Amino acid sequence: MATFPTAEEINQVRQSPAADLETLQLLEQTQDFEAAFNQIYVDCYGTPQTFGDEPRSLWQIFLKRVQQEVCGENDSLRSLIQGAKKNPANATLVTGIITALVNLSGVPLPIDSAIATAIALYILHIGIDVFCEWSSSPSKSGS
Numbered sequence: 541m542a543t544f545p546t547a548e549e550i551n552q553v554r555q556s557p558a559a560d561l562e563t564l565q566l567l568e569q570t571q572d573f574e575a576a577f578n579q580i581y582v583d584c585y586g587t588p589q590t591f592g593d594e595p596r597s598l599w600q601i602f603l604k605r606v607q608q609e610v611c612g613e614n615d616s617l618r619s620l621i622q623g624a625k626k627n628p629a630n631a632t633l634v635t636g637i638i639t640a641l642v643n644l645s646g647v648p649l650p651i652d653s654a655i656a657t658a659i660a661l662y663i664l665h666i667g668i669d670v671f672c673e674w675s676s677s678p679s680k681s682g683s
Contacts, residue, residue: 544571545665552624553661556634558642560657573662574599580654605647606659611672616640621668634660 550568553559566576577599581588588598610617617640624633641656651659663671 544573545661548628549665550661552628552631553634553657553664555629555631556638557631558635558638558653558656559660560652560654563654563657564661567658567661573658577602577655577658580658584652584654585649602647602649602655603659603662606641606644607672609644609646610663610668618668618672621663624664625667634664637664 545567550564554561554564563576563580566579567573570576570579574597581598610621617637620633620636620640624630624637627633637660638653638656641659642651642653644651666674
């Protein structure tokens with residue numbers, strides 16, 4: 541699997557009226573989810589505070605919290621993601637994913653459409669099963 545989404549995957553998300561187009565442009569420029577997430581975070585909330593000598597990756601912490609919400613007992617978002625993978629031309633499913641991510645309540649900060657767009661593309665790229673398995677493993681290290 542390619543480490544970054546293809547133009548086709550990006551265009552799938554771009555078709556959704558809920559997608560944040562500036563985020564997609566930023567992702568295309570950086571081709572790095574963590575760098576784009578950090579930029580979006582700084583733009584929305586300012587520079588995050590760090591504690592200790594080894595600051596933890598805000599992207600990894602955030603993904604872990606999203607994983608707890610997405611991969612838990614509520615299968616509705618998981619079903620939307622699986623449906624979008626099977627039918628990539630369906631912008632309604634992508635819109636549903638972005639909207640559901642914006643409405644998650646168990647994460648440490650509000651998810652706006654920019655952050656939700658990046659997360660939706662990330663999960664659609666790697667797949668929900670890989671996302672849930674990877675993010676729940678005790679010794680993960682990638683982004």
